[in-house]
Amino acid sequence: MNPDVDEYLSQARQWQEELVTLSAIVRDTPLTEEWKWRAPCYTFQKKNVALIGAFKDNCVLSFFKGSLLKDDLGILTKPGENTQAARVVRFTSLQEIIELEPVLKAYIEEAIEVEKAGLKVAVKKEEEPIPAEFQTKLDESPALQTAFAALTPGRQRGYLMHFSAAKQSKTRQTRVEKYIPQILDGKGIHDCTCGLSQKLPACDGSHKSIR
Structure with missing residues (x-):
């Protein structure tokens, strides 16, 4: 556990229950809890693996290399149209998180295996438009x-x-x-x-x- 994360969770004005539950799920994995970019960040051997965060319409569990995960259930989405590596799972209720707990842990385990294998996302460079x-x-x-x-x-x-x-x-x-x-x-x-x-x-x- 990280004291900065505990403070963040205790003071969260939106999605507090959901964030606390997400953090509990991730804490029950081999990942290390850190505080980065003003959000709970979870690492494996000092490599960023996942984040949790809250937005106006939802809260998320984000995987830095989510594009490399199998995602058999199709729950991962791009956080932005042009995002190449990261993928997020969006939640709008506590019940959704509770029901998906086993799945989320399986995805986290897969993300850890990605890091163990040293896999990297092949980022495609977008061509610069000609004015x-x-x-x-x-x-x-x-x-x-x-x-x-x-x-x-x-x-x-x-x-x-x-x-x-x-x-x-x-x-x-x-x-x-x-x-x-x-x-x-x-x-x-x-x-x-x-x-x-x-x-x-x-x-x-x-x-x-x-x-």
Whole structure:
């Protein structure tokens, strides 16, 4: 037991009975109870396995690597549309938790086996969207298309993130125009352009000394 978790449970304004019951279930497993991210967190050999928490409409038992669990009963759901690894079991009543206790313990045991086996979730990297302002320039210039395609994925992503970060179209256009020569030169957004950097190909700010 963790004193911070005990305090959290005693002061919970929503779903208190449910949270106390969930914590009792998890405490009856080999997991270690810790306090992380302002919530009860349960670990195995210092690796995060599960969380319990309360929201306005429900309380949850969350598995960090829930996507690797078999979930024969289909009780696990994604906490967010784009979530890849975590999965949660949502509850809206104490009775639901009581009825699922054996199942929850079985899922926890499976999650522990996942950690023992060293399994990892294969996270798919989402492609960075191309802002319209840059796409227009690409469509207008085959040379720019070729130069951008020749950059490493990391350098491409760096440019796209920088362009997209601007909220206004005019600012995005200005950024695109500024870096077109650098892209055509085959350099990433953080690459040295003056040749003076001591950390080539990265820029270390040496260009600032040029007068």
